[in-house]
Amino acid sequence: MSDILELETRRKIYELISKNPGLHLSKIAELLHMRTSLVEYHLFFLEKNGIVHSVKERGYIRFYIRGDVGTEDKKILSLLRQETPLRIILCLLKNKNMQHKEILKNLEISPSTLSYHLKKLVSHDVVNVQSYGEERGYSVNNKTEIVRILVQYKPYSVIEGFKDVWLDLTV
Numbered sequence: 001m002s003d004i005l006e007l008e009t010r011r012k013i014y015e016l017i018s019k020n021p022g023l024h025l026s027k028i029a030e031l032l033h034m035r036t037s038l039v040e041y042h043l044f045f046l047e048k049n050g051i052v053h054s055v056k057e058r059g060y061i062r063f064y065i066r067g068d069v070g071t072e073d074k075k076i077l078s079l080l081r082q083e084t085p086l087r088i089i090l091c092l093l094k095n096k097n098m099q100h101k102e103i104l105k106n107l108e109i110s111p112s113t114l115s116y117h118l119k120k121l122v123s124h125d126v127v128n129v130q131s132y133g134e135e136r137g138y139s140v141n142n143k144t145e146i147v148r149i150l151v152q153y154k155p156y157s158v159i160e161g162f163k164d165v166w167l168d169l170t171v
Contacts, residue, residue: 009038023081089121103138
């Protein structure tokens with residue numbers, strides 16, 4: 001493996017993915033200030049040599065160091081690498097059980113965008129929905145596991161504006 005990571009470019013890509021599993025190609029290129037085609041070449045070389053593996057979902061190919069991240073963590077990480085689902089999860093972690101309109105007050109997104117992402121989070125069993133007559137309340141399923149993933153993988157660390165995410169969450 002040391003021969004494969006001898007090139008500085010490959011080593012940088014490997015280190016970034018190691019610290020931030022589940023990034024997609026364009027985000028890796030952006031964070032490393034490299035051309036997408038250059039990063040793509042080295043990622044597929046690393047994958048061919050069994051160092052990195054990719055998971056394709058919904059139009060994105062996400063990259064992981066082989067053997068570092070479990071299957072369930074990958075599913076949740078793929079959601080938490082997206083800004084809107086991450087904001088929703090953090091809002092629900094902070095406020096326990098919230099209705100759609102309450103979540104909207106805390107996030108600057110349209111009602112349809114919120115509905116779309118809530119539906120996605122519910123379908124992945126990350127968020128639970130409960131009906132109260134005509135109203136619905138949303139809460140995070142398995143909070144301990146979600147917080148563990150947030151602490152372990154820090155998916156917010158590569159999203160602009162999330163530097164103080166834990167300060168806001170604990171206030």
